Amino acid sequence: MTVRFGVIGTGAIGTEHIRRVEHRLSGGKVVAVTDISLEAARRCIDTLRLDAQLYESEDELFQDPSIDAVIIASSGPAHEGSVLKAIGAGKYVFVEKPLATTTDGCVRIVQAEARTGRRLVQVGFMRRYDPGYRALKSEIQSGRYGAPLMVRCVHRNAYVDERYTTEMAVLDTLIHEIDIVRWLMEDEFDSVQVLYPKSTRHAHARLKDPQIFNFFMQSGVVVMAEVFVNCQYGYDIQCDVVCEDGVISITSPQFLDILHAGLRSHPLMQDWKLRFADAYDAELQDFIDHVECGDGPRGPSSVDGYIATLVGDACVSAQTSKGWVKIPQIRDPNLGGF
Ligand SMILES: NC(=O)C1=CN([C@@H]2O[C@H](COP(=O)(O)OP(=O)(O)OC[C@H]3O[C@@H](n4cnc5c(N)ncnc54)[C@H](O)[C@@H]3O)[C@@H](O)[C@H]2O)C=CC1
Numbered sequence: 001m002t003v004r005f006g007v008i009g010t011g012a013i014g015t016e017h018i019r020r021v022e023h024r025l026s027g028g029k030v031v032a033v034t035d036i037s038l039e040a041a042r043r044c045i046d047t048l049r050l051d052a053q054l055y056e057s058e059d060e061l062f063q064d065p066s067i068d069a070v071i072i073a074s075s076g077p078a079h080e081g082s083v084l085k086a087i088g089a090g091k092y093v094f095v096e097k098p099l100a101t102t103t104d105g106c107v108r109i110v111q112a113e114a115r116t117g118r119r120l121v122q123v124g125f126m127r128r129y130d131p132g133y134r135a136l137k138s139e140i141q142s143g144r145y146g147a148p149l150m151v152r153c154v155h156r157n158a159y160v161d162e163r164y165t166t167e168m169a170v171l172d173t174l175i176h177e178i179d180i181v182r183w184l185m186e187d188e189f190d191s192v193q194v195l196y197p198k199s200t201r202h203a204h205a206r207l208k209d210p211q212i213f214n215f216f217m218q219s220g221v222v223v224m225a226e227v228f229v230n231c232q233y234g235y236d237i238q239c240d241v242v243c244e245d246g247v248i249s250i251t252s253p254q255f256l257d258i259l260h261a262g263l264r265s266h267p268l269m270q271d272w273k274l275r276f277a278d279a280y281d282a283e284l285q286d287f288i289d290h291v292e293c294g295d296g297p298r299g300p301s302s303v304d305g306y307i308a309t310l311v312g313d314a315c316v317s318a319q320t321s322k323g324w325v326k327i328p329q330i331r332d333p334n335l336g337g338f
Pocket residue numbers: 008009010011012013014034035036037040073074075076078096097098124125126172272
């Protein structure tokens with residue numbers, strides 16, 4: 001069986017995901033696309049030479065019985081509505097992060113999925129599929145370095161545009177660290193504090209950049225996460241786990257070592273597309289494989305998406321408070337009671 005995809009949102013990552021389903025992965029095919037900008041959707045079909053139906057709305061796309069699964073790659077605020085409609089139409093759903101931009105929205109999705117009695121949703125937390133993070137988790141779990149004590153994360157973009165806000169540093173950017181630290185440490189967040197260093201002159205007037213997010217995990221492990229989205233030099237993702245008997249760190253994949261004019265240099269990646277290309281391929285291939293055999297997705301779940309946004313909401317609160325903010329208790333959305 002080939003998994004027949006409809007894609008909602010044909011922007012930067014939507015186009016990337018379409019390209020990988022069509023040309024790099026096995027078992028999937030894009031048969032329909034839509035976008036709030038029909039021009040963007042049409043341009044995507046033409047550029048990628050897709051044999052796909054252009055739908056004027058997602059509602060029409062969801063009614064297409066030939067579509068097995070949808071990839072939701074629209075802007076974050078649109079995710080909740082699209083995911084709920086997709087669940088209602090009985091479609092499998094791969095939704096880019098965040099699952100929804102509010103905790104209540106995530107709960108509505110988790111409860112809607114639970115009512116179907118099936119796993120339908122996977123969230124695009126692709127770092128769980130990155131070879132570096134997977135090797136890091138394996139080393140932590142080996143016990144060779146003793147207990148983890150601290151985690152240091154760095155998430156730097158070369159630059160962002162005027163649409164990027166101080167809050168987006170949480171649900172658009174830091175949300176990757178929130179999910180990957182949960183997964184690496186098999187632990188939950190307890191509390192968060194935000195520090196604002198002096199802002200860079202490269203940040204637009206309404207953006208505080210960089211930002212430091214300090215967390216206590218429930219185990220007592222401390223997480224220090226830097227988000228700096230105008231670093232100028234490139235796209236730099238770092239993660240060091242400091243243990244009792246050693247430090248384990250991911251490294252950025254090096255494609256080139258250049259000797260020139262008396263210098264040695266390693267060109268840095270400039271954005272997420274190349275840095276996590278293998279991870280994006282692996283997460284979507286995993287989705288396709290499990291949908292194809294009828295299991296339903298086994299990647300990051302709607303509950304993972306709910307917890308990431310729950311912690312994100314606490315981080316946004318901490319951005320405007322002076323002290324520590326407690327992360328609300330994680331309740332099992334499957335059991336209702338909200
Ligand atoms: N996992 C990752 O590493 C990455 C994830 N993302 C996530 O992917 C999503 C899209 O990001 P980008 O592709 O960078 O944005 P983008 O702005 O390039 O593309 C978004 C597309 O969605 C369309 N759109 C907006 N609202 C819509 C709606 N209600 N219905 C249908 N289409 C709608 C826009 O017209 C646009 O074509 C975001 O949630 C973002 O957080 C983005 C980049 C990397």
